[in-house]
Amino acid sequence: MTNGAISLERTFSAGTANALELRGVSKTFGALSALDDVTITIGPGEKRAVLGSNGAGKTTLFNCITGDFLPSAGAIRFFGEDITNAPAHERIRRGLRRTYQISLLFAGLTVVDNVYLACKGVARGRFSLMRPGRRDTIMEGAEELVRTVRLEASRDTKVSDLSYGQQRQLEIAMALAGAPRFILFDEPAAGLSPGERRELIEILSGLPSHMGYIIIEHDMDVALRVSESVTMMHNGRIFKEGKPSEIEDDEEVQSLYLGGGNA
Amino acid sequence: MNEAAWGRKLDWTSSLRINPAYWVVAAILLILPAFASNFILYQLFGWTFILGMIALSLMFLAGYGGMVSLAQMTVAGIAGYMVAIFGDSAITDISQGWPWYISIPLALLVAALFATATGWLAGRTEGIYTIMITLAIAAAFFYFFNQNYVIFNGFSGFNGVLPPKLFGLDWRHPIAFYYLTLFWAAAWYFAAIYVSRSPFGLALQGIRDNPRRMAALGYHVTAHKVAAYAIAALPAATGGILLTWQSAQISPGTAGIGPAIDILIVAVIGGIGHPAGAFIGAFIYVILKTFAVDLIVLVGLGSERFRLLIGLGFLVVVFWSPDGILGLWEKLKQSRGLNPLLRRAGRRS
Structure with a gap:
């Protein structure tokens, strides 16, 4: 070092x-x-x-x-x-990943959808019109990250309804998405x-x-x-x-x- | 994995949870021809479904993508013109008379290409500038249709544009036309709901909420916007073809500035947050446009003042519920039975 x-x-x-x-x-x-x-x-x-x-x-x-x-x-x-x-x-x-000082999240989407978008941004099929299936690896990765930052209880909460601290945790989950x-x-x-x-x-x-x-x-x-x-x-x-x-x-x-x- | 988590996962894949209201609406719409007059079927509902599809196209762009495009009526108009030009019409000098299985896909393709080009221009802008560019495109094409006689037959456009006699049916028969428009309206309605939960649809909503962050997540924001215009062209183009068949004609006025703004009014009255808003808005608009004249005359005003009522209705909706009739519905649902302490201000900021 x-x-x-x-x-x-x-x-x-x-x-x-x-x-x-x-x-x-x-x-x-x-x-x-x-x-x-x-x-x-x-x-x-x-x-x-x-x-x-x-x-x-x-x-x-x-x-x-x-x-x-x-x-x-x-x-x-x-x-x-x-x-x-x-x-x-x-x-x-x-x-490369970053988090923002002022949370730049997708206020109209749920926690898991935010993380899913972050995971999907660096994966294939960004333009796919098919919904992810139950065994979708990207979706599983998103679920895993939601647990990593301890937000599993708020999985389906819209971001606009999260507390400030939860939004910061979500920021980190999104920065960790897709093998940074x-x-x-x-x-x-x-x-x-x-x-x-x-x-x-x-x-x-x-x-x-x-x-x-x-x-x-x-x-x-x-x-x-x-x-x-x-x-x-x-x-x-x-x-x-x-x-x-x-x-x-x-x-x-x-x-x-x-x-x-x-x- | 525990039971709850599994249940949630199932929910993700099959989130077309069927609300009982869906069954009621579906049943009424399916058996309506048993009671309703031809006028109600052909004019009121046929027109509602058609306008709804074109408004759905705008709702898809504006509600999911945050892009207010005034060019969706032009997309519909181009599709209508293309079935007249590639298919049959009374203007035999111009119409190619190709069979429906060529002319219809071609019409959809041309409309989608036009929408892609529109998106390529408008997708680089935001907010008021998107509205201005798409309005300019709509105006330009209105005058182009009006003044071009070689392809678009100028002011008079095309008449005698009839649907193909597929399965030996006259598709302009009120009952047949009703089911035809209902089928496509339902198909695009469910397609829009399905796509809203797909990676593309979620990305579009991400772009609506925060385009800069989407770029920072690895998305090519402009490419997504352009693709959204291309996809949104399909319901609009379907509506445009059906609209042309409904009146058996297409002329520049079909896709003029007035109709372009009417589509915006329809989408806003219904609510741009959900595909259902497009059809609710279309129904209200059609009812007003059909019966407002009688009402206005009754009050003693000239029949040409019917737009006054539509304008007032628009003002009332926008003033009381910026999210349209659907927003009003959500508010009603929330104010009932919910813990007032937990009542949320509601939608996205």
């Missing part, structure tokens, strides 16, 4: 199968520079936390990686493949009760070791417990990288972020 001195100087041409590589990624909105020359390398199976105050560019970073919008400059590689300009659905089919290779979690613990946070940590710790992720999280308890390395961002730039323990002890980080009234 590439902890500590994370190899920023490594180039694409090295031919490594890093899960995710960003080289000089910038994103400007008019005069505003939301991301400024961001270079990140994440090894296979690595679990990374991205911290930073509001407006640091964390969610913009996710949007560039998933292709919600294209970066103004720079390049993005996913398992060695250049995806800088690939459309969002192509990136998803290559095994790498997941971007955008503040999964926001708005959860302490009990739900413990469940979240269990779910994240229970992910297979080959499944890497980036987690944006304001709750340091959650962020540092579920990550192996930490990237600090500030004003669209990378400010510091290191192991969770190093970040926790760093004075600069503490003055800028940890002491910054996030309690």
Whole structure:
């Protein structure tokens, strides 16, 4: 695992199968520079936390990686493949997943239908007009994920009738659909009760070791417990990288972020 | 696996749970010709089923896909024109006189291709822009039908367009025509319900609720939208062919701007949340359009003011129940017998 001195100087041409590589990624909105020359390398199976105050560019970073919008400059590689300009659905089919800060669910559909859609998005037969049968493997996978995130009691509930915490759990189930290779979690613990946070940590710790992720999280308890390395961002730039323990002890980080009234 | 889970799974596959109301409606519709007059069968119900199919096409796009298309009447009109052009009509210079088993599939195909092209244009837009583009397409084709004499015979269109004498039956006989329209209305109604739970139908509803998230799940949103237009063309085209047979003619006015908007009114009055809404809306519209004239005259207004009543009905429905008559029904069901604390605000936001 590439902890500590994370190899920023490594180039694409090295031919490594890093899960995710960003080289000089910038994103400007008019005069505003939301991301400024961001270079990140994440090894296979690595679990990374991205911290930073509001407006640091964390969610913009996710949007560039998933292709919600294209970066103004720079390049993005996913398992060695250049995806800088690939459309969002192509990136998803290559095994990239994300959850959203504000739940982007299908409010008019039930829990299991939401998860089924997530599973079907990366499977064959997306245009099928035939209903899934009782032994449909995609449907079985969806049922399994509903159980994984402990929503089986709400299986047939319309999403618009779920509690906030349940919607967050559903977000995670949808990110886990269809054998992901790498997941971007955008503040999964926001708005959860302490009990739900413990469940979240269990779910994240229970992910297979080959499944890497980036987690944006304001709750340091959650962020540092579920990550192996930490990237600090500030004003669209990378400010510091290191192991969770190093970040926790760093004075600069503490003055800028940890002491910054996030309690 | 425990009993409850198994039961749920069964529910997923066979969710065409049969409501007793279905049996009652089905029985009434099946035996109606025993009591009803030819006028009721041919004009009221025949027209209701036809309008319902065209409105169902819009309901499929708008209710499941969130795409309000005003071009569905044009799709129906094109199918009607195609059976006149490829099949038989009184305009023998243009009509090819091909047998029904060629002209009808060809008409459906051309209508579906037209709808696909419409979807290809409109599927990239959202909301008000979809409405504007499809309205522009409907208007453009109205004028095109009107002004093109080589293929569409201009203003007068085609008359003498008759259904084939299949099984030796005159399908324009009121009873035969009633069952013909009932059959296709029911077929497309159940097809729409079935498809709504298929991967394609669920994906369409996902696109309605959150297109950006659908892309983030690996769906090609535009391709799904275009496919929805193509599929929705089939009930509209069936309705268009039957409409042409019903009056034995098709002319530009059949697919004009007025009828295009009428389809929207029908779908909204009935409720775009469920396929049944299309047919309920069509029935109300046909009743109003047939009898409003008498009522208006009775009140002392000119007979040309019958649209006033339809407009008022539309306003009342939209004002009191944005989800149409079906929404009103749901509200009634909810306000009865449910724990008031658990009563939900209802439908999707």
